[in-house]
Amino acid sequence: MMTKAEVLRDVTVGRVSLLIADGDLRRIRFDGVEVLRRVSYPVRDEGWGTCPVVTLAEAVEEGAGRMSYERRFAAVDGRFGGVFRAEVAETGDGARLALSVAMDAPQEVAVNRAGFTLLHPLEGVAGQALTVMHSGGKKEETVWPSLISPSQPAFDIAGLAHEVAGVRVAIAMTGEVFEMEDQRNWTDASYKTYCRPLALPLPYALGPDAPVRQGVEVRLSGRALPAVSGEAPLRGVVPEVAVAMEPGLAAAVLPFPVQLRLTPGDAVPDLAGPVQLEIVVNEGLDGLEALARDCARLDVVRVTALTAPYLKSHQPEGPWPAGPKPMDLVPKLRALFPQAAVGGGVLTNFTEFNRCPPDPALVDFATWGGTAVVHAADDLSVIETLGALEAVFASGHALAGGKPLHLGLFSIGMRSNPYAAECVANPALDRIAMVRDDPRQVGRFAACFAVGVLAAAVAGNVASLALAMTDGPLGAVGPQGVRPVFHVLRFARGLRGQAAVAGLDDTVTIKAQSGGIIAALGDGVSLPQGARGWLLNAYSETCAQRADWLDMPSQNLGGVRLSAFDLAFLTGALP
Structure with missing residues (x-):
């Protein structure tokens, strides 16, 4: 789902369709098959924050079998500016997209990235054959990763060629050396081809002597294969849903299991229910024993510990922090918390888990967390991250070696930033990447995301x-x-352990034995006849600020049509 404010134009040129949104090309399709998820040209600063830009002028020209688009833009602070051009044209056997970007800065600007980023979709791509053209002219035959790759699947890229559901895709790049990463690590539903290579020194200069001049050509041909219908429903069991706590952010103790993160010296709160304890210590493990004694009054059912350097991200090839490794702490935790299951993993994202997985023979469970705004923060990008979770959980199970997944916090905003000193400040509550303060957390959007x-x-x-x-x-x-989002947690608590069928599309559904949740990510969803429950929409949101809102009498919701980001909590078995 994309809000109207984000869409400039829907474009169709012959067999090609795409969206132009905030200056980027998105959802590029050929014969209805998505071949590129997004083409953008961000500038990332020294802390990997995305430099905000404003559009100075843009124009779209359409004619028979062709379209051209031009956008002139500048940094909000005026430090750099540029122009992006795109031409889409029919060819004898398909279509051609010619893209270019130029950026200039009057004074040197330190950046970690500046130029084209291509996002490749997952459907019809994951696990399939891929040809990589290198800068020296050599071709490499490989495959798109099926399980999530902890390191870059391809380096030194000058071109790519592959097929998506019968559509042939050939991409050529000029002006910079590109490489690829598996963005599912950060729950982005894509693979990303970007510049410049991470092995080169960072940051580097964008300036008078180092302008950006890049080009991308995409050629599309072939015929889409017939769509496969009747996919098997997604079946499983509703997991336990918890809230996360830590000192300074624990004023409200809610009636849910708690994931409590502590550092030696923190005051231990009084909690009556089960606790999954997350401990962060220094490399000397100072104060760990004292913290364990302070936690003796808690019902600690699971425990994990890391040294502070492992809260940051490290490339698979290192260098890795000195001092105790995560698995070195496991025997000490078993001695200090003999009644608790001891876990392994990370307290940040799957990226870090994938690069430093636990030894399944040494731990009782595996853990990591997730955020939706590492790379992009517009509504569509946040919703798209839900499409990567299937691969994230499957890859996590493969690394966990059969041990259960007791995962940490999954939210829109970041709890902590493994890639910089701190989360990006967001006093204006904009939709920007790498922030803790995301404006959607207070409303139904975050609740729908949680249902997803x-x-x-x-x-x-x-x-x-x-x-x-x-x-x-x-x-x-x-x-x-x-x-x-409180009501999502509360309703899910009543479904815990029940067999369920889940659906994850424009409408998210969870149908269990005693009830279910339906969350609309787009317009036009109608509830089944005979449905009873509670409707959380723009009209009921104020009333739903009461913690006992779900204790109110249920209503007949049969046939009610949901708008975007409405939720329905339904009782009884659902059709």
């Missing part, structure tokens, strides 16, 4: 996970009362 994560967790055989923190920027409770 939960649906993927049902299908992905996840044992437990957190869908919000207690309060604060990522909280289920705010100054005005509970937020919509």
Whole structure:
């Protein structure tokens, strides 16, 4: 789903269709088959934040069998500017897209990235054959990764050739050396071809002596294969849903299992229910024993510990932090918490888990967390991350070696930033990447996102996970009362352990034995006849600030049509 404010134009040229949104080309299709998810040209600063830009002018010209688009843009602070041009034209056997970007800066600007980024879709691509053309002219035959690759699947890229559901795709790049990463590591539903290579020194200069001049040509041909219908439903069991807590963000103790993160010296809160304990210590493990004694009054059912350097991201080839490795802490945890299951993994994203997985022989469970705004933060990009979770959970199971997945916090905003010193400040509450304070957390959007994560967790055989923190920027409770995501947690608590069928599309559904949740990511969804329950929409959102909103009498919702980001909590078996 894409909000109208984000879409400039829908474009169709012969067998090609695409969206132009905020200056980028998105959802590029040929014969209805998605061949590129997005073409963008971001500038990333020294902390990997995306430099905001404004559009100075743009124009679209359409004619018989062709379209051209031009956008002139500049950094909000005026430090650089540029122009992006795109031409789409029919050819004898298909279509050709000719793209170019030029950027200039009057003074040197330190950047980690500047230029084209191509996002390749997953459907019809994952596990399929791929030809890579290198800068020296050599061709390499390989495959798109099926399980998520911890390192770059391809280096030194000058061109790519592959096939998607019968459509042949040939891409050529000029002006820079490109490489590829598996963006599913960060729950982006794509592979990404980008410049410049990470092995080169960072940051580098964009300036008078180092302008950007890049080109991409995409040729499309062939015929789309007939669509396959009747996919098997996604079946599983509703996992345990928890809230995450930590000092300074735990003013509200909610009636859910708790994932508690502590550092030696922190005050240990009084909690009555089961606790999954996450401990962060220094390399000397100072204070770990004292913290364990302070936690003796808690019902610690699971525990994980990491040294602080492992809260940051490291490339697969290293260098890795000195001092104790994560598996070195496991025997000490078993001695200090003899009644608890001891886990392994990370307290950040699947990226870091994939690069430093636990030894399944040494741990009882595996853990990591997730955020939706590492690379992009517009509504469409956030929703698209839900499509990567199937692969994330499958890859996690493969690394966990049969041990259960008791996962951490999955939210829109970042709990912490493994890629920079801190999350990007967001006082204006904009939709920008790498922030903790995301404006959607307070509303129904975050609740729908949480339902999407939960649906993927049902299908992905996840044992437990957190869908919000207690309060604060990522909280289920705010100054005005509970937020919509609170009701997702509460309703899911009643479904825990039940067999369920999940659906994850424009409408997210979780159908269990005693009820279900339906979340609309787009317009035009009608509830089944005979449905009863509670409707959370723009009209009921104020009333739903009460924690006991789901205790109110249920309503007949049969035939009710949901708008985007409405939710329905339904009782009884669903059709």
